[in-house]
Amino acid sequence: MxxxxxxxxxxxxxxxxxxMEKGFEKASLRAISSAxxxxxxxxxxxxxxxxxxxxxxxxxxxxxxxxxxxxxxxEDMETDIAGxxxxxxxxxxxxxxxxxxxxxxxxxxxxxxxKASGSKYEGIVDRLVDRMExxxxxxxxxxxxxxxxxxxxxxxxxxxxxxxxxxxxxLLTHVEEKERAVREIKPxxxxxxxxxxxxxxx
Amino acid sequence: MxxxxxxxxxxxxxxxxxxMEKGFEKASLRAISSAxxxxxxxxxxxxxxxxxxxxxxxxxxxxxxxxxxxxxxxEDMETDIAGxxxxxxxxxxxxxxxxxxxxxxxxxxxxxxxKASGSKYEGIVDRLVDRMExxxxxxxxxxxxxxxxxxxxxxxxxxxxxxxxxxxxxLLTHVEEKERAVREIKPxxxxxxxxxxxxxxx
Amino acid sequence: MxxxxxxxxxxxxxxxxxxMEKGFEKASLRAISSAxxxxxxxxxxxxxxxxxxxxxxxxxxxxxxxxxxxxxxxEDMETDIAGxxxxxxxxxxxxxxxxxxxxxxxxxxxxxxxKASGSKYEGIVDRLVDRMExxxxxxxxxxxxxxxxxxxxxxxxxxxxxxxxxxxxxLLTHVEEKERAVREIKPxxxxxxxxxxxxxxx
Amino acid sequence: MxxxxxxxxxxxxxxxxxxMEKGFEKASLRAISSAxxxxxxxxxxxxxxxxxxxxxxxxxxxxxxxxxxxxxxxEDMETDIAGxxxxxxxxxxxxxxxxxxxxxxxxxxxxxxxKASGSKYEGIVDRLVDRMExxxxxxxxxxxxxxxxxxxxxxxxxxxxxxxxxxxxxLLTHVEEKERAVREIKPxxxxxxxxxxxxxxx
DNA sequence: GATGAATGAGTGTTCATTCAT
DNA sequence: AATGAATGAACACTCATTCAT
Numbered sequence: 055m056x057x058x059x060x061x062x063x064x065x066x067x068x069x070x071x072x073x074m075e076k077g078f079e080k081a082s083l084r085a086i087s088s089a090x091x092x093x094x095x096x097x098x099x100x101x102x103x104x105x106x107x108x109x110x111x112x113x114x115x116x117x118x119x120x121x122x123x124x125x126x127x128x129e130d131m132e133t134d135i136a137g138x139x140x141x142x143x144x145x146x147x148x149x150x151x152x153x154x155x156x157x158x159x160x161x162x163x164x165x166x167x168x169k170a171s172g173s174k175y176e177g178i179v180d181r182l183v184d185r186m187e188x189x190x191x192x193x194x195x196x197x198x199x200x201x202x203x204x205x206x207x208x209x210x211x212x213x214x215x216x217x218x219x220x221x222x223x224x225l226l227t228h229v230e231e232k233e234r235a236v237r238e239i240k241p242x243x244x245x246x247x248x249x250x251x252x253x254x255x256x
Numbered sequence: 257m258x259x260x261x262x263x264x265x266x267x268x269x270x271x272x273x274x275x276m277e278k279g280f281e282k283a284s285l286r287a288i289s290s291a292x293x294x295x296x297x298x299x300x301x302x303x304x305x306x307x308x309x310x311x312x313x314x315x316x317x318x319x320x321x322x323x324x325x326x327x328x329x330x331e332d333m334e335t336d337i338a339g340x341x342x343x344x345x346x347x348x349x350x351x352x353x354x355x356x357x358x359x360x361x362x363x364x365x366x367x368x369x370x371k372a373s374g375s376k377y378e379g380i381v382d383r384l385v386d387r388m389e390x391x392x393x394x395x396x397x398x399x400x401x402x403x404x405x406x407x408x409x410x411x412x413x414x415x416x417x418x419x420x421x422x423x424x425x426x427l428l429t430h431v432e433e434k435e436r437a438v439r440e441i442k443p444x445x446x447x448x449x450x451x452x453x454x455x456x457x458x
Numbered sequence: 459m460x461x462x463x464x465x466x467x468x469x470x471x472x473x474x475x476x477x478m479e480k481g482f483e484k485a486s487l488r489a490i491s492s493a494x495x496x497x498x499x500x501x502x503x504x505x506x507x508x509x510x511x512x513x514x515x516x517x518x519x520x521x522x523x524x525x526x527x528x529x530x531x532x533e534d535m536e537t538d539i540a541g542x543x544x545x546x547x548x549x550x551x552x553x554x555x556x557x558x559x560x561x562x563x564x565x566x567x568x569x570x571x572x573k574a575s576g577s578k579y580e581g582i583v584d585r586l587v588d589r590m591e592x593x594x595x596x597x598x599x600x601x602x603x604x605x606x607x608x609x610x611x612x613x614x615x616x617x618x619x620x621x622x623x624x625x626x627x628x629l630l631t632h633v634e635e636k637e638r639a640v641r642e643i644k645p646x647x648x649x650x651x652x653x654x655x656x657x658x659x660x
Numbered sequence: 661m662x663x664x665x666x667x668x669x670x671x672x673x674x675x676x677x678x679x680m681e682k683g684f685e686k687a688s689l690r691a692i693s694s695a696x697x698x699x700x701x702x703x704x705x706x707x708x709x710x711x712x713x714x715x716x717x718x719x720x721x722x723x724x725x726x727x728x729x730x731x732x733x734x735e736d737m738e739t740d741i742a743g744x745x746x747x748x749x750x751x752x753x754x755x756x757x758x759x760x761x762x763x764x765x766x767x768x769x770x771x772x773x774x775k776a777s778g779s780k781y782e783g784i785v786d787r788l789v790d791r792m793e794x795x796x797x798x799x800x801x802x803x804x805x806x807x808x809x810x811x812x813x814x815x816x817x818x819x820x821x822x823x824x825x826x827x828x829x830x831l832l833t834h835v836e837e838k839e840r841a842v843r844e845i846k847p848x849x850x851x852x853x854x855x856x857x858x859x860x861x862x
Numbered sequence: 863g864a865t866g867a868a869t870g871a872g873t874g875t876t877c878a879t880t881c882a883t
Numbered sequence: 884a885a886t887g888a889a890t891g892a893a894c895a896c897t898c899a900t901t902c903a904t
Contacts, residue, residue: 061888079281080374083874094875096889104874171373172282209440213426217419224415238411245455253447263863285899296899298864306899465884483685484778487878498878500885508878575777576686613844617830621823628819642815649859657851667867689895700896702868710895 062100064090066110073165078108079172108173112166115159116175119166122155123182127189145247149239152222157232167223179223187215194254204255211254218246264302266292268312275367280310281374310375314368317361318380324357325384329391347449351441354424359434369425381425389417396456406457413456420448466504468494470514477569482512483576509578516570516579519563526559527586531593549651553643556626561636571627583627591619598658608659615658622650668706670696672716679771684714685778714779718772721765722781725772728761729788733795751853755845758828763838773829785829793821800860810861817860824852 068089072081083104087094101107126148156163170176194206221242229235270291274283285306289296303309328350358365372378396408423444431437472493476485487508491498505511530552560567574580598610625646633639674695678687689710693700707713732754762769776782800812827848835841 077373082872084872093890095877095891098875099888207443209431210443212430213423213444216426220422221415224418228414229411241409241412241455241458242415245451248454249447249451252450253443256443284897286897295865297866297901300900300902301864486876488876497886499880499887502879502881503885575683611847613835614847616834617827617848620830624826625819628822632818633815645813645816645859645862646819649855652858653851653855656854657847660847688893690893698867699869701870701898704896705867 061090061092061096062110065092065097065100065107069107070111070161070165073108073111073169074161077169077171078104078176083107105174108165108170108175112162112170112175115155115162115166116178118155118158119152119163119182122151123185126151127185145243146240149243150236153225153232153235153239156222156226157235160226160230160232163226168227179219183216183219186219187212190215190218190254197251198255201255207254207256210256214246214250214254221246263292263294263298264312267294267299267302267309271309272313272363272367275310275313275371276363279371279373280306280377285309307376310367310372310377314364314372314377317357317364317368318377320357320360321354321365321384324353325387328353329387347445348442351445352438355427355434355437355441358424358428359437362428362432365428370429381421385414385418385421388421389414392417392420392456399453400457403457409456409458412458416448416452416456423448465494465496465500466514469496469501469504469511473511474515474565474569477512477515477573478565481573481575482508482579487511512569512574512577512579516566516574519559519566519570520579520582522559522562523556523567523586526555527589530555531589549647550644553647554640557629557636557639557643560626560630561639564630564634567630572631583623587616587620587623590623591616594619594622594658601655602659605659611658611660614660618650618654618658625650667696667698667702668716671698671703671706671713675713676717676767676771679714679717679775680767683775683777684710684781689713711780714771714776714781718768718776718781721761721768721772722784724761724764725758725769725788728757729791732757733791751849752846755849756842759831759838759841759845762828762832763841766832766836766838770833774833785825789822789825792825793818796821796824796860803857804861807861813860813862816862820852820856820860827852 065086068086069081072086072089076082081104083094083097086107087097090096097107101110166175167179170178190211191206194211198204198206221239225235225239225242229238267288271283271288273291274288278284283306285296285299288309289299292298299309303312368377369381372380392413393408396413400406400408423441427437427441427444431440469490473485473490475493476490480486485508487498487501490511491501494500501511505514570579571583574582594615595610598615602608602610625643629639629643629646633642671692674692675687678692678695682688687710689700689703692713693703696702703713707716772781773785776784796817797812800817804810804812827845831841831845831848835844
C-alpha cells in the first residue's frame with residue numbers, strides 16, 4: 055500500500071513539472087513519461103489521455119476551490135444584506151479561505167489557472183469570474199433596493215468581478231509564501247470593498 | 257508601388273483572421289497562405305518566419321501603443337507632482353489616448369495582447385505592466401515625499417499597475433465600440449485614481 | 459467442475475460479441491476482458507494469445523462443420539456415381555446437414571466464416587471451397603467417364619465449388635431463422651444440381 | 661510535364677503494392693512512402709489522408725465500373741423485356757464490357773473490390789449487388805407480368821444478384837489474363853441466364 | 863515574386879503481450 | 884486463477900521550414 059502508486063505519483067509529479075514549464079498544449083507526454091523512467095504507454099494505464107493526466111494534477115485543487123467558493127457564496131447570501139458595508143471582517147474571511155485553498159497545492163493551482171489552455175479545463179478563470187458576477191449581481195440588486203435613485207452599472211459589475219477573481223490569481227503567481235499572501239491581500243480586499251459600494255451603483 | 261505589396265497585404269489580412277481565431281501557436285501557416293490564395297513558401301518571401309508574420313500583424317499597433325505610453329508618461333512626470341490629485345482630467349486624457357490607440361486597429365491589438373502566447377511577443381502585457389509600475393513608483397516616491405510617515409506598499413504598487421493595464425485589456429476585449437469604451441472607462445479610471453492615493457501608501 | 463471454467467466461458471461469450479462487431483483484427487482484448495469483468499492477463503491464462511481466444515470461439519463449430527462435410531463426402535462417393543442425377547433427395551440431405559451444423563451456433567459460425575480476417579483462421583471459406591472442388595472433381599471424372607466426348611471445364615468446376623460453398627455462407631448471413639433457411643436453400647440447391655450436370659462438362 | 665508527377669506516381673505505385681499485400685487497414689503509410697524513397701509527409705502533400713491515397717489508386721477504376729454498369733442497365737431496360745431469353749448475345753456484351761473495365765487495371769480493381777475493408781470504399785461489392793438486384797427486380801416484375809400464376813422468389817432474386825456480381829469478382833481474382841477471362845465467363849453467363857428464367861419465378 | 867515539392871521531427875494514442883506477485 | 888503494471892513498437896497525421904526553379 056506504500057509504494058503501490060509510486061509510478062502514478064511519479065507520473066503526476068513529472069507532469070506537474072512539464073505542464074508548469076510548457077503549459078498543457080506544448081507539454082510532451084513522451085517527455086513526462088521518460089522523466090518518470092517509464093514509457094508513454096504507462097500514462098495510458100493510469101490515465102485516460104492527456105486531459106486525464108492533466109486532471110490527475112488539477113482535479114483535486116479544482117474541487118477544493120469550487121466547494122470553497124460555493125460554500126462561501128451561499129453563506130454570504132444568508133447574512134444580512136444591509137450589513138454589507140460592515141462585513142469587512144467577512145471579506146477577510148473569504149480571502150483567507152481562498153488563500154488557504156489556493157496555497158494548499160500552489161503549483162497545481164497555478165497550472166489549473168494559468169497553464170490549462172488547450173485542455174478541457176481551459177477557461178476556468180472565466181467561469182470563476184462568471185460565478186463571482188452572479189454573486190455580485192445579487193448583492194448589487196439587494197443593495198440597489200435600499201438606495202433609491204441609483205442603478206447598477208453593468209460594465210463595472212462585470213469588470214469588478216474580473217478584478218476580484220484575478221486579484222487572487224495575481225497573488226498566487228506573484229507571492230510565493232502563504233503567510234505573505236495573507237498579509238498582502240488585506241489592503242487589496244479593503245480597496246475592493248470600499249470601491250464596490252461607491253462604483254457599482256451610479 | 258501600387259499593387260506591389262498586394263500579396264503581402266493579403267497575407268497579413270488572412271493571418272489576422274487566423275491568429276484571432278486560433279492564437280499564435282495553433283495558427284497554421286498553410287491555412288493562412290491558402291486563404292490568401294498563395295502557398296506557404298510565399299510567406300517566407302515576405303517574412304522571416306511565423307514570428308515575423310505575426311510581427312507583420314502586430315508591429316505597427318505595438319509601436320503606436322509604446323510611443324503613446326512613453327510620451328504620456330514623460331509628459332506626466334513633468335507636471336507638478338503635488339497636483340496629482342487634481343489631475344483627474346489628465347487621467348481621462350490618458351484613458352482617451354489609450355483607447356484611441358487601442359481601437360485604431362482593435363483586431364490587431366487583441367491579437368497582440370491576447371493571442372501572442374508562444375510567439376516572441378508573449379508577455380507584452382507584463383512588459384506594459386512593468387512600464388506602468390516604473391511610472392507608478394516614481395509617482396509614489398514623489399507622493400511619499402510630501403506625506404511624512406507613510407511609505408510605499410510595494411505589492412499594492414505592483415498589483416495596481418497590473419489592474420490599470422488590464423483595465424484597458426478588459427475593455428478592449430469586452431467592449432466592441434470605441435464610443436462605448438470611452439464611456440465605460442470613466443468610472444473605472446475614477447475608481448483607480450481615488451484608490452491609488454488611499455492604498456499605495458500605508 | 460461446475461464453475462471452474464466460469465471465467466473462461468465469460469471470456470468466450472464476450473469475445474464472441476466483440477469479434478462479431480469488430481472482426482478479429484479490430485477486436486480489442488482489453489475491451490473483451492473488461493466486458494467479462496476481468497483483465498487482459500486473464501485471457502493469457504486460458505488462451506495462448508488472440509488467435510487462441512478466437513479459436514475458443516470458433517474451434518468447436520469448425521470441427522463440426524469439417525466432420526459433417528468429410529462424412530458426407532465420403533458417403534457420397536460410395537453411392538452409385540451413375541445415380542448422380544437422381545440423387546436430388548441426397549442433395550437436400552446435404553443441405554439440411556449443413557444448415558443444421560451452421561445454425562447450431564450461428565454467431566460463432568458467422569464469426570468463423572466472415573470475421574476471421576487477420577487471424578490464423580483466415581481463408582477458411584477458401585479451404586472449404588478447395589475441399590468441395592476436390593469432391594466435385596472426383597464426381598466430374600466419374601461422370602465424364604460415362605459421357606464420351608465430353609471433358610471437364612476446370613474453371614467452371616472451381617467456380618461452381620465456390621458458388622456452392624458461398625450459397626451456404628450467404629444463407630447464413632442473410633437468413634436468421636433456421637426454418638426459413640431450410641426453405642430458402644431448396645430452390646438454390648435445385649438450380650445448382652441442374653446446372654451442375656449441364657455446365658461442368660463441355 | 662513529363663516527370664512532374666513522378667513522386668505522386670511512385671507513391672501510387674507503391675501504395676498499390678502495399679494495399680494489395682496487406683489491405684487498406686494493415687497497410688502502413690510509412691512503408692509506402694519509404695518504398696517510394698520519400699517520407700510520410702510527402703503523402704500528405706499529394707493526398708488528403710490514407711483514404712485519399714487509397715482513392716488515388718482506385719478512384720478512376722471505380723468511376724469506370726460505375727458508369728459502365730449504369731450505362732448498360734439503362735440501355736438494357738429500354739430493350740424489349742419480352743426478348744429477355746433471346747438476349748444472350750446481349751449478356752455476352754455486358755460480360756465483355758465488364759471484363760474490359762475490370763481488366764483495364766486489374767490490380768487496382770482487385771484492391772477496390774477485395775482490399776478496401778476499413779476504408780471509405782468498404783462495401784463496394786455490396787453496393788454493386790444492390791444495384792444488380794434493383795435491375796433484376798425490374799426485370800423480374802416485367803417477366804412475371806407475362807407469366808400468369810407465377811410470383812417472384814425474393815430470396816432467390818437477392819442471392820442471384822449476389823452470384824452474378826461475384827462471378828466477376830471471382831473471375832478477376834482467379835484468372836490473370838483478360839483473354840482467358842473472356843473465354844471462361846461464357847459458360848458462367850450461359851448458366852446464369854438459363855437459370856434466371858427458371859428459378860427467379862416460382 | 864512565388865511555387866511545388868519535400869523534409870524531419872514531432873504529436874497523442876493504441877495494442878497485444880509479458881510477468882512478477 | 885488472475886491482477887496490475889508496464890513495455891515497445893507501431894500508428895496516422897501535422898507542422899514550420901527549406902529551396903531549387
